[in-house]
Amino acid sequence: MAFTEYQPGSAFTGVIGRTTDESSPAWPRPRRARPGAPNVVVVVLDDTGFGHLGCYGSPIETPHLDALASNGLRYSNMHTTALCSPSRSCIVTGRNHHANGMAAITELATGYPGYDGLIPFENGMLSEILGQQGYNTYLVGKWHLMPSEQESAAGPFDRWPLGRGFDRFYGFLGGDTSQWYPDLVRDNQQIAPPATPEQGYHLTADLADQAISYIAGAKQVAPDKPFYLHFCPGATHAPHHVAREWADRYRGRFDEGWDAYREQVFARQKELGVVPADAELSRHDPDVPDWSSLPADARRLAIRSMEVFAGFLSHTDHHIGRLIDFLRRIGELDNTLIMVVSDNGASAEGGPGGTTNETQFFNNAPEPVEDSVARIDELGSPSTFNHYPWGWAWAGNTPFRRWKRETYRGGSCDPFLVHWPRGIRARGEIRYQYAHIVDMVPTVLDALGVEPPPTIRGVSQAPIHGVSFAHTFDDGSAATRHHTQYFEMFGHRAIDHDGWRAVCPWPGPSFAEAGRPFGAPITAEALSRLDAGSWELYHVAEDFAENHNVADRHRDRLIALIGLWYVQAGQFGVLPIDGSAVERLMTERPQLTRDRTSYTFWPGTESLPYAVAPRVLNRPHHISADVDIPAGGAEGVLLSQGANTGGYSFYLKDGRLHYDHNYVGRAVHSVSSPDRVPEGRHTLRFEFEPTDKPDIARGIGTPGRAQLYIDGELIAQSDLPVTTPIMFSPGGMACGANPGSPVTPAYRSPFRFTGTLHSVTVDVSGDLIVDTESEIRVALARQ
Known part of the structure; x- marks a missing residue:
């Protein structure tokens, strides 16, 4: 090696004189793996049984x-x-x-x-x-x-x-x-x-x-x-x-x-x-x-x-x-x-x-x-x-x-x-x-x-919980070094310990036997009942597929395993036990900015993931687009969210303004303007006003009145009999286009807007236009 290296973070090992001819250089040693170090490939399949x-x-x-x-x-x-x-x-x-x-x-x-x-x-x-x-x-x-x-x-x-x-x-x-x-x-x-x-x-x-x-x-x-x-x-x-x-x-x-x-x-x-x-x-x-x-x-x-x-x-x-x-x-x-x-x-x-x-x-x-x-x-x-x-x-x-x-x-x-x-x-x-x-x-x-x-990027590291099984690579008879392992998922609990397995199923061994669906919440009273009488015990060293519940025959062992589960629950942060699913999905979580009711988007920016997009489902909201329509008209998406699996799109086609709501891929409910949007700069607005309550348990989102406005004047309205109750998946929101699969069969993606789209604003404050005279006029025009 024609040069000297030293460990990064340690003292410089060269010589520094007044000039380079009386000095000796040295370099911080680059990170190098040990010679012959193996590559590592971890393949993680998804939902493969x-x-x-x-x-x-x-x-x-x-x-x-x-x-x-x-x-x-x-x-x-x-x-x-x-x-x-x-x-x-x-x-x-x-x-x-x-x-x-x-x-x-x-x-x-x-x-x-x-x-x-x-x-x-x-x-x-x-x-x-x-x-x-x-x-x-x-x-x-x-x-x-x-x-x-x-x-x-x-x-x-x-x-x-x-x-x-x-x-x-x-x-x-x-x-x-x-x-x-x-x-x-x-x-x-x-x-x-x-x-x-x-x-x-x-x-x-x-x-x-x-x-x-x-x-x-x-x-x-x-x-x-x-x-x-x-x-x-x-x-x-x-x-x-x-x-x-x-x-x-x-x-x-x-x-x-x-x-x-x-x-x-x-x-x-x-x-x-x-x-x-x-x-x-x-x-x-x-x-x-x-x-x-x-x-x-x-x-x-x-x-x-x-x-x-x-x-x-x-x-x-x-x-x-x-x-x-x-x-x-x-x-x-x-x-x-x-x-x-x-x-x-x-x-x-x-x-x-x-x-x-x-x-x-x-x-x-x-x-x-x-x-x-x-x-x-x-x-x-x-x-x-x-x-x-x-x-x-x-x-x-x-x-x-x-x-x-x-x-x-x-x-x-x-x-x-x-x-x-x-x-x-x-x-x-x-x-x-x-x-x-x-x-x-x-x-x-x-x-x-x-x-x-001991540290990574200056952060002291917590102990690793797992243990190596590398000793089993060439020794099939070697004993396991992993003796105890807890499990918890949506309130469904288990613990393995030296060939024994205790399981407390929630909502039960099956939905049919429990009389409850997946995702049912667990109260403190229900948890006490579960701990008192719902744990099962299997000797999996002899009963590979958990067929024989021996809880009645080994009550002392079961009680010990339940206690061990709670010890591990305390050690690893399992509490509080939560059996809910939909409730968690709909939980409000901290956002980068707090208490927003108005969101402004510009074309050409990245799509928004569902988690950070405005929550428009089951609530009054409006979408306003600031556009310039050139001579000859324009078409394309102003704002879209979702995909062909469900979502909505606010767009122009054939010169007319449209809003389509795709209900879980099963039906598309629409409102469209009767006439073309004129040339020039305009504010194009969609409003949704709920007319009844949702029935989320039955998959029915809030029905409502859909209205279209040009420069504050109501030009079309229609009743949406049902909307999406919980979520769009995929649920990305895009301004000025519909990337991916099209929300509505009315166009082919990405259907980019061909006019000038200055911005789109989504408002979820519930501040809607009240224009009774225009509503009557539109209603009469639909007869």
């Missing part, structure tokens, strides 16, 4: 993931939190989800330390740790680890991926997105997708391209510098979007239904050894109908839903395979520690019958089966936001009970693969040791020979 991958007994073809298992390790006792944001926070920090402020998804944050969605900076992320070790760090795909209110161009950006140690980010910030029209961000900047569905665009392929590009770009400059890639495709979360040819590969493969699927997968799991030879298949879930009892149309819809899901998963495996093949081609695969995990069990968010539009689920407005069947050939296409029936979620978690959002093992025991040819001698073996996703960070650090740093 224990019985979904081929290497876990599924008939769904996942050859590239299966190849990782054949040349690496499968774990059959890996646990998650049962929900995405909480699990993802554990995966990157090694701390329990309540200690990360992630009791639930970030959209459901509430004002308690374990629930506020703010991952403390003392809970450093693997990206921050490895960045200090000389690694390049990349996040590609889903983030969903910061308050939704911070997802806009106003920031703050310290909890975006680049603020938490990732060098580069390409993906989406929220919980889900259209695979055809995604809400994309590059680094800290919102961007449009590089192509359209008609041009062959799909998000998963784009994510794989970006991951390969990041790795290639760095390796061609610094081939010895290792990287950490956190690869998080949107799959297999809804919407289950995939090209028809992928879904059609599975034509007829699921015609026998979910009961048969479970039997076949369970038998295969025993053959593979991923479940014990004496395991029993869990009971038929009371919330899932027997396949034979379904009407023919319901079966046909369910079959196609599963074909689309299977195609989506195989398509994802294909693009993960492209990434793996690239690592092999550049000679990096053998020295890359790859971990593949799902963030929770398969999802029942499609409801009992499935849906062509998941937004209906979130708005308590499921569509009739006949409406879904009428669109069966559209499933997976850009016109849908589809999800399969919860019978398939139950089947996807074979052999376990229940599903995502619940702490039975169907929600919390998930597939987990490890592949590292240079670091692990074992090939194609199965590991049965108990593990939890908080163990992933300490395992990676152990494998790399890296100690957790």
Whole structure:
């Protein structure tokens, strides 16, 4: 080496004289990883159940993931939190989800330390740790680890991926997105997708391209510098979007239904050894109908839903395979520690019958089966936001009970693969040791020979809660080091301790048995009753799928486990227990500016995420656009929010002014001006005045009177019989265009405004124009 280096932060080791000829230079040492340090790739699948991958007994073809298992390790006792944001926070920090402020998804944050969605900076992320070790760090795909209110161009950006140690980010910030029209961000900047569905665009392929590009770009400059890639495709979360040819590969493969699927997968799991030879298949879930009892149309819809899901998963495996093949081609695969995990069990968010539009689920407005069947050939296409029936979620978690959002093992025991040819001698073996996703960070650090740093960016670090399982890589008989683990999700609780599992289901073992739906709040009185009589006990060391409740026979052990759960609840910030869902979704949360009732937007700016857009649902509001209409007229969107799944658009077409409200993708209710908007500068205004109360429980938002004004004069009005009750999803708001899928079939996106749009103001103060004479005139004109 022709020059001298010294440790940054220590004293300069050169010599400083009066001039350079009597001085000796020295340089601060760049951060370099130790020679031969392995790369790290963590693949986080979404809503993929224990019985979904081929290497876990599924008939769904996942050859590239299966190849990782054949040349690496499968774990059959890996646990998650049962929900995405909480699990993802554990995966990157090694701390329990309540200690990360992630009791639930970030959209459901509430004002308690374990629930506020703010991952403390003392809970450093693997990206921050490895960045200090000389690694390049990349996040590609889903983030969903910061308050939704911070997802806009106003920031703050310290909890975006680049603020938490990732060098580069390409993906989406929220919980889900259209695979055809995604809400994309590059680094800290919102961007449009590089192509359209008609041009062959799909998000998963784009994510794989970006991951390969990041790795290639760095390796061609610094081939010895290792990287950490956190690869998080949107799959297999809804919407289950995939090209028809992928879904059609599975034509007829699921015609026998979910009961048969479970039997076949369970038998295969025993053959593979991923479940014990004496395991029993869990009971038929009371919330899932027997396949034979379904009407023919319901079966046909369910079959196609599963074909689309299977195609989506195989398509994802294909693009993960492209990434793996690239690592092999550049000679990096053998020295890359790859971990593949799902963030929770398969999802029942499609409801009992499935849906062509998941937004209906979130708005308590499921569509009739006949409406879904009428669109069966559209499933997976850009016109849908589809999800399969919860019978398939139950089947996807074979052999376990229940599903995502619940702490039975169907929600919390998930597939987990490890592949590292240079670091692990074992090939194609199965590991049965108990593990939890908080163990992933300490395992990676152990494998790399890296100690957790005492500080990151000057912030003292909290202890890591997980323990390494690296000792199991080459020793299948090694004892687990993770003995006790609590679970809590929407009031559904469990605790594992040395082969025993206590579960307190909420609202009950099933919705049918509880007589309550998901998301029911828990009062203090109800909690006392639950603790006194609703805990179940399973000896999972002998009862893999929680079939035999032995609470009555081991009362002392159960009481001890309940006490242990409360000890961990106090230690990790679990209290107060909250079973609610809709109430949390609708909770008012701190915004960057307080007490606003008026919002002004300009064209050409970034779209607003739903969390920071004005809350217009179920309240009086008006939208005013300041425009210049050129000679010959203008057309295009003034303001839009949502997508073809539901939303609204205020726009000009054929010279006339329009407002369309898309009710959960099921109906579009409109008001339009009878005449063209004249040339010149005008104020174009839409007003909504509620005429009745909403019935949110039945999926009915506030009906109201929709009115259009030009320069303060009423020109049209119409009654909207129903509006969206809870949320738009996707719910981005855009000024001057409708990016993504069109809110209304009246135009094609992005339908940019062709006149001059100076600004658009949304006012939610309730200050509406009262013009009785104009209202009478418009009413008479409509007769």
